Amino acid sequence: MDYSALLIQIANQLYFLNQKGIKYLNIKALPGLEVKSVINGLEEIISKENVISSEPRENITTKKLQKYKENIEELPEIDLITEKSVKVDKNSIHNLKQKNINHNFDQTTNLEDSQIKSVSLSKILEKYRSCQNCALGVTRKKLVFGSGLSNPPVIFIGEGPGADEDVQGEPFVGRAGKLLTKMISAIGIERDDVYITNIVKCRPPGNRNPTPAEISCCLPIIKQQIEILNPKLIVTLGNIPTKTFIPDAPGITKARGKMKQYEKWKIIPTFHPSYLLRNRTAMPLAWDDFKMIMEFTFKITQS
Ligand code: URA
Numbered sequence: 001m002d003y004s005a006l007l008i009q010i011a012n013q014l015y016f017l018n019q020k021g022i023k024y025l026n027i028k029a030l031p032g033l034e035v036k037s038v039i040n041g042l043e044e045i046i047s048k049e050n051v052i053s054s055e056p057r058e059n060i061t062t063k064k065l066q067k068y069k070e071n072i073e074e075l076p077e078i079d080l081i082t083e084k085s086v087k088v089d090k091n092s093i094h095n096l097k098q099k100n101i102n103h104n105f106d107q108t109t110n111l112e113d114s115q116i117k118s119v120s121l122s123k124i125l126e127k128y129r130s131c132q133n134c135a136l137g138v139t140r141k142k143l144v145f146g147s148g149l150s151n152p153p154v155i156f157i158g159e160g161p162g163a164d165e166d167v168q169g170e171p172f173v174g175r176a177g178k179l180l181t182k183m184i185s186a187i188g189i190e191r192d193d194v195y196i197t198n199i200v201k202c203r204p205p206g207n208r209n210p211t212p213a214e215i216s217c218c219l220p221i222i223k224q225q226i227e228i229l230n231p232k233l234i235v236t237l238g239n240i241p242t243k244t245f246i247p248d249a250p251g252i253t254k255a256r257g258k259m260k261q262y263e264k265w266k267i268i269p270t271f272h273p274s275y276l277l278r279n280r281t282a283m284p285l286a287w288d289d290f291k292m293i294m295e296f297t298f299k300i301t302q303s
Contacts, residue, residue: 065263075300076262117150120228128201134217136202136210142169146197146225153297155195155231156180157222159240159272160210167202171196176273180237183273185288199241215244226265228274232300234265235293238272257289259296268293 071074125145131137144161147170156172164174172180200210200218210218222244226234236242239252245262246269249255255269270289271282 081283114149114151117228121146121150121225124224124228128221129135133141133203134202134214136144136200136204136214139205141166144169144171144198144203144239145201145221146171146195148191148195149193150195150229152193152195152229154189154233154235154293155197155226155229156184156235156237157241158196158198158237160198160200161203162207163203171198174274174279179273179277183290187290189294189297194229195225197225199244209240215240219244231265233293233296234262234267238270238275242267242269256285257292259292266296268296 032113058294125143128145129143131143140161144165148155158172158176161171162174162176164177165171171177180196184191184194198221200214201221202218204210204214234245236245242249242255243254245267246255246260249269252269252271256271257268260267260269268289270293271279271286276283276286
């Protein structure tokens with residue numbers, strides 16, 4: 001399929017409908033900032049396509065895209081999804097989000113690099129897909145390797161897959177995962193713009209903590225993932241991943257929100273989303289950590 005032609009067609013149709021006074025089919029139902037990021041993304045893809053394609057195409061002019069953006073300004077303010085029990089400073093998060101969304105992650109520019117990384121990750125996955133190095137290999141349904149960008153600014157590392165992840169082979173897709181996805185999105189970074197994985201790749205039965213032996217069996221995988229992904233920031237979710245990289249770290253309540261160094265990478269520990277689901281009062285502290293993650297990500301992607 002010729003995606004660039006398809007994109008141009010879609011954008012032209014939206015423009016045409018917009019001229020007729022029809023606002024974005026159902027896009028109006030989306031938060032304004034989300035639409036804005038879609039349009040920014042579209043603009044990036046199209047300008048990139050124009051550079052690499054030698055075929056003559058009908059061009060989406062910057063003017064047309066500018067028009068979309070102007071119209072988007074009229075869309076209603078984003079209504080942040082926040083947990084009911086949490087008192088968050090909506091304005092400050094909104095500002096951070098706005099600031100961040102205006103900045104496009106420079107992920108697509110280094111396409112070749114990301115393809116090489118992707119291949120390297122696939123090779124590791126293939127090597128371990130049927131791993132039986134520890135007892136978790138016997139009971140798991142699917143090995144949960146990790147998902148997301150192969151050159152992410154941030155990687156989030158949890159403890160180990162739960163029941164949903166074990167079935168689907170994807171990290172953080174259950175209840176805790178949904179909360180994590182919302183929190184990432186609330187700071188203006190989409191889940192697909194980061195990489196998410198766990199310390200152990202197979203589900204510990206009954207969601208118990210992985211044992212030190214299971215952790216050390218899996219350690220080569222996460223270390224290779226970090227080496228390849230080479231993120232600007234690692235966010236450890238809860239005690240297990242935090243202590244895996246910073247053995248002398250205090251408990252997560254003390255360690256959270258304080259930046260540490262693991263080899264050449266910066267780490268910010270925060271609460272595990274499962275803990276937040278059980279302890280709603282910790283949510284404002286988690287938001288502080290997420291704002292810190294956002295500020296840092298914004299700063300480093302600017303530089
Ligand atoms: N908890 C984790 O630590 N990781 C997952 O992938 C899901 C829940």
